[in-house]
Amino acid sequence: MSNSQQIQQYFNQAVQLMQRNDFTGALKIFVALENTGWKDFRLFRLTGIAYERLQRNKLACDYFKRSLTENPAQHDLFSSLARLQAALKNYPTAREWHQKAVSAAPGSDAYTKFAAFLLSDAVGEADEALSWLNKTGPEEANSERVLLLKARAYELKHEFEQQLSTLQTAREQFPDSKAVLTALAGYYNSAGQDDRAEQAYKDALARPHVSDRDWENLAMFLLGKQRADEAVGVVKKGLTAFPQSRTLLRLLSSLRYEMGEEDYLSDYRHTPLTHQPLPVALDYVDQSIKAGNYDQVAAVLQKLIGQHGNNPTIYQRVALLAYEQADYSNAIETFKALSEHTPENDNLKEWLVKALIADRRVSAAQPFITQLIDADPRNQIFWALQATAWRLTNDERYHWLCDYDKLVKAVPLITPSGYANTASFLDALKPALVALHTTQRQPLEQTLRQGTQTTGNLLDNSDPVLQSLREALHNTANASLSDLPNDASHPTLSQAGRKIDFSASWSVRLKDQGFHISHVHPKGWYSSAFYVDLPDTINESSKSGWLHLGKPGIAVQGNIDADHWIKPEPGKLALFPSFVWHGTEPFQASRHRLTVAFDLRAASHP
Structure with a gap:
């Protein structure tokens, strides 16, 4: 058999592996063929497809480009x-x-x-x-x-x-399209036509080929209308049809947590975790880590390792558990090994950086921070990690990145049309917001403690008062940010002067001892806090209940406190870059602290 015939034979074997979805096996043959010096657009194209299926998108791009070099007509x-x-x-x-x-x-x-x-x-x-x-x-x-x-x-x-x-x-x-019905339901929901929206979501569930997402859509609609009990019922019905749906299981556990149930993860245990798909079992592990059930998590992980062997997704949780238990050396070792195995996984690099910083190895973290920013320069958490590293090493660039005097705004709301003054508007706004807070505690995945948060996109609500709020917040933010200077190298100022719009919005109601853990908003450009109603204990005499900026929301050695503070006042809007660490100090009061928050996005082009 000639060399070319052997190459073709191996290539055909790899194609057969691709057809069986064995992309890892196919890649081994493709790489071996490439090492022989064979340059063929089909080889590079299929190698790119295999890498894409394995979610190694950078390598997929490289091979598609090489395939185009060999045959530009593709x-x-x-x-x-x-x-x-x-x-x-x-x-x-x-x-x-x-x-x-x-x-x-x-x-x-x-x-x-x-x-x-x-x-x-x-x-x-x-x-x-x-x-x-x-x-x-x-x-x-x-x-x-x-x-x-x-x-x-x-x-x-x-x-x-x-x-x-x-x-x-x-x-x-x-008429039978679920996608069209779902889009119509979304329109009716935004337009305040609740009956039509609900019927459209239900009509979608009556169509063939229903998915777990269709059940989720109806549940989220009901939740947005403060019908939490009905939403739970819908999710449970969906789980009857899709008992191993990650989407529905995650939603149900979150809803049960917000409604005050203690064993909110019990639905995951109806079937032994070792009998469930690995992604479902790992979702349970993730939520158990957040709940602090470390001993239980360790036992589950050992069982999963015994069943699935050296699966990287399991060992990622092993590393997460080590990090949460302050075992930073083991966390670093595992995250580093996993990241070397899948170098395009930015999430692994992010956790590696956090573990290195926690272990006082900031200089070792810096190359990975640079890689993360180069890969995704608009991801705000990566810039927050850079800010932390520069602050810990007394790098002057921290003051360029976190120039609070230039970047942070704290301004009075521009009174919306139809109201005599801001005070009268706040009097109308407060009951409209309070009515939307129907749960008993904070969402499972959020950073607030001792409080509640509204669901859905608040400023899309058709309530006239909330639409007036949307208009006022947009006008105020637009006026406040219009004078930002442009700096092409800065993650925030590089987008100055562009058209802005809301990307997310919600309301938070904190009670006695409530606070926000320091955090950032990875997908925002500017983030905010608008103060609607405050207890009297929030005043000049202490910083309880104040907004703090700059205090890292990750583990660091030593006491690194906030370096900028904003005193809340009714009718005041605080605006700050989304990469800036921010949180609130706990307060003591019988009255609630009521705020509205939103993220702004800037247009992709000036």
């Missing part, structure tokens, strides 16, 4: 590279590949893929997306996908009549 790889770059959060590069795709192979498929990218939460370019959607052919223009994308664009533009009209057209043409 225009479909332009869209693949765009998708991968978006997954890597390299949005400008993703845009460039989409532009190459529409130039190389103009047509409806490339146009709709580009439009979907432009309409993603991270980009939000509705006008440009519509221009591409309007180039689709007559048949594609009325396809389900294009109509849904157009409806999303009109929603981003706040052209709600056009959004509804487009969705109604889609409903007429695709």
